[in-house]
Amino acid sequence: VTGSLDGRLRRQEGVLAQEAQGQTVLLRLADGGYYAIDEVGACIWALCDGETPLTEVVTALCAQFEAPQAVITADVLEFVAELLREQLLVESA
Amino acid sequence: MSMEFALLVDAITPAVPPPPADDAWRRAPGDRLLRTAAWHRVVPMLHRRLLALRWAPTTVRDAIEDAYLANAARNLAVMASLRDAVDALEAAAVPVMLLKGAALLQDVYPDPAVRELLDLDLLVPGDQLEVADAALGAAGFRPESDGGAAPAQEVRAGHHHAAPLVDHRTMTAVELHHHVAMASERRHFPIDDLWRRARPTADGAFLLPSAEDLLLHVCVHFTRNRLGGSHDRRGSGGALAQVGDVAWIVHRERIDWKLLVDVALDYQLHGHVYLALYAAHAVGVPVPASALEALRPAGLDARVARRLVALRVLRDGEHLPVRGLRWIVAPGRRALERGWDADPASAMSMAGAYVRRARVQLPLARSALRRPWTVVADHRLSAQLKPLEMSGEELTSR
Numbered sequence: 001v002t003g004s005l006d007g008r009l010r011r012q013e014g015v016l017a018q019e020a021q022g023q024t025v026l027l028r029l030a031d032g033g034y035y036a037i038d039e040v041g042a043c044i045w046a047l048c049d050g051e052t053p054l055t056e057v058v059t060a061l062c063a064q065f066e067a068p069q070a071v072i073t074a075d076v077l078e079f080v081a082e083l084l085r086e087q088l089l090v091e092s093a
Numbered sequence: 094m095s096m097e098f099a100l101l102v103d104a105i106t107p108a109v110p111p112p113p114a115d116d117a118w119r120r121a122p123g124d125r126l127l128r129t130a131a132w133h134r135v136v137p138m139l140h141r142r143l144l145a146l147r148w149a150p151t152t153v154r155d156a157i158e159d160a161y162l163a164n165a166a167r168n169l170a171v172m173a174s175l176r177d178a179v180d181a182l183e184a185a186a187v188p189v190m191l192l193k194g195a196a197l198l199q200d201v202y203p204d205p206a207v208r209e210l211l212d213l214d215l216l217v218p219g220d221q222l223e224v225a226d227a228a229l230g231a232a233g234f235r236p237e238s239d240g241g242a243a244p245a246q247e248v249r250a251g252h253h254h255a256a257p258l259v260d261h262r263t264m265t266a267v268e269l270h271h272h273v274a275m276a277s278e279r280r281h282f283p284i285d286d287l288w289r290r291a292r293p294t295a296d297g298a299f300l301l302p303s304a305e306d307l308l309l310h311v312c313v314h315f316t317r318n319r320l321g322g323s324h325d326r327r328g329s330g331g332a333l334a335q336v337g338d339v340a341w342i343v344h345r346e347r348i349d350w351k352l353l354v355d356v357a358l359d360y361q362l363h364g365h366v367y368l369a370l371y372a373a374h375a376v377g378v379p380v381p382a383s384a385l386e387a388l389r390p391a392g393l394d395a396r397v398a399r400r401l402v403a404l405r406v407l408r409d410g411e412h413l414p415v416r417g418l419r420w421i422v423a424p425g426r427r428a429l430e431r432g433w434d435a436d437p438a439s440a441m442s443m444a445g446a447y448v449r450r451a452r453v454q455l456p457l458a459r460s461a462l463r464r465p466w467t468v469v470a471d472h473r474l475s476a477q478l479k480p481l482e483m484s485g486e487e488l489t490s491r
Contacts, residue, residue, distance in 0.1 A: 016169040016173060017169075018169050018205070018206065020161065020165040020204065020206040021140065021141060021144060021204065021206070023162070025162055025165040025169065027166045027170060029170065029173060029262065032166075032263075034162070034163070034165075034169075
């Protein structure tokens with residue numbers, strides 16, 4: 001899915017999230033690993049609901065943030081690839 | 094008040110004050126600020142203050158932000174354990190009420206990441222402790238040590254909560270309370286009152302003490318911690334975090350001060366509540382003067398409360414354990430049994446525990462002896478507060 005905008009991702013079970021003074025903290029309960037993501041990352045995280053394709057995630061971010069679509073697309077793909085590697089997101093069936 | 098304490102008092106204030114007009118606060122030494130904040134368990138709250146000030150040496154700011162984010166993650170794990178514990182108790186038909194930090198994180202602190210949470214304190218009816226214990230055991234909560242929990246009857250008679258049960262998935266300890274006050278404090282305090290005044294959280298997910306009971310419990314706990322001492326806390330540890338709890342309750346809850354005063358007097362806990370509210374008032378928390386006056390024990394020397402603030406709140410680090418030098422040199426057998434794993438049946442075991450304890454206490458004793466006047470002041474305050482510790486009865490002047 002890292003190279004594809006057609007995929008749909010969902011949040012891994014057992015990963016908890018909480019807003020914290022402008023950042024969002026993600027906690028993987030299985031091993032206690034935690035991550036802090038910024039406002040843009042939090043938007044992507046919220047949109048990864050298992051239903052929304054990444055193309056729509058990019059569209060939503062383009063409407064919200066002033067940056068070229070190509071830049072946003074590359075950033076989204078890089079970000080979700082990292083969250084997949086860290087087992088915070090999984091591909092939706 | 095030193096600059097680092099001025100910053101920390103600002104940090105626990107609900108309405109973040111604007112930066113001071115002069116920039117003297119910029120000269121607060123960052124490493125000392127961090128150390129003091131950690132001692133008082135307010136590092137995450139300090140993060141909020143420094144965001145508003147837009148200042149701190151980079152290394153200190155990064156350390157404080159790291160601590161804040163780690164606390165946010167930690168509290169997420171604790172809250173997951175809380176949900177599991179309450180679900181297990183409710184499934185076993187055991188009524189459960191959240192206490193202290195678990196309660197404060199529901200509706201009092203808007204950002205739960207600023208408040209450190211060491212464990213979960215849950216109140217259950219005393220006659221259902223065994224059922225509650227079994228329900229948590231079935232849900233995966235286990236005693237900390239292999240020795241298992243003390244029998245419920247023993248817990249009810251001697252202490253106000255059972256030995257902690259630990260959720261090994263999140264390493265969160267749960268303490269089941271049958272009362273909020275210790276045996277010496279609860280002779281006039283029927284716990285049924287707390288259940289009768291309880292209320293649901295805003296989202297209906299949990300049961301909480303009333304605003305007044307929440308404040309009373311936090312105050313009693315604050316004063317108890319200032320009275321007692323141990324080898325690792327020494328009377329002032331965590332004090333500002335507890336004052337912060339008082340500040341946030343007063344800020345966010347609609348306190349019926351007359352009710353608070355009435356129940357504190359009825360339960361003969363007004364001395365405890367007075368000292369906590371005096372300390373909060375002394376650092377700027379808006380506690381009504383009329384409530385303070387009504388709670389003040391008859392004959393209390395006002396200097397005692399002022400000394401308590403100076404020696405047990407606006408202070409940090411290595412100083413004499415509040416029980417004094419004698420407590421260092423000649424601990425009771427129970428202290429060795431309970432705190433240092435001594436076997437009372439074995440002289441060797443008791444001696445080993447004494448030596449282990451002495452190794453920890455020795456640097457403190459040396460430090461204390463370098464500042465004899467501080468030792469005298471601490472000892473004097475301990476003597477003045479002793480009636481409160483021993484009986485929970487009215488504090489008298491000495």
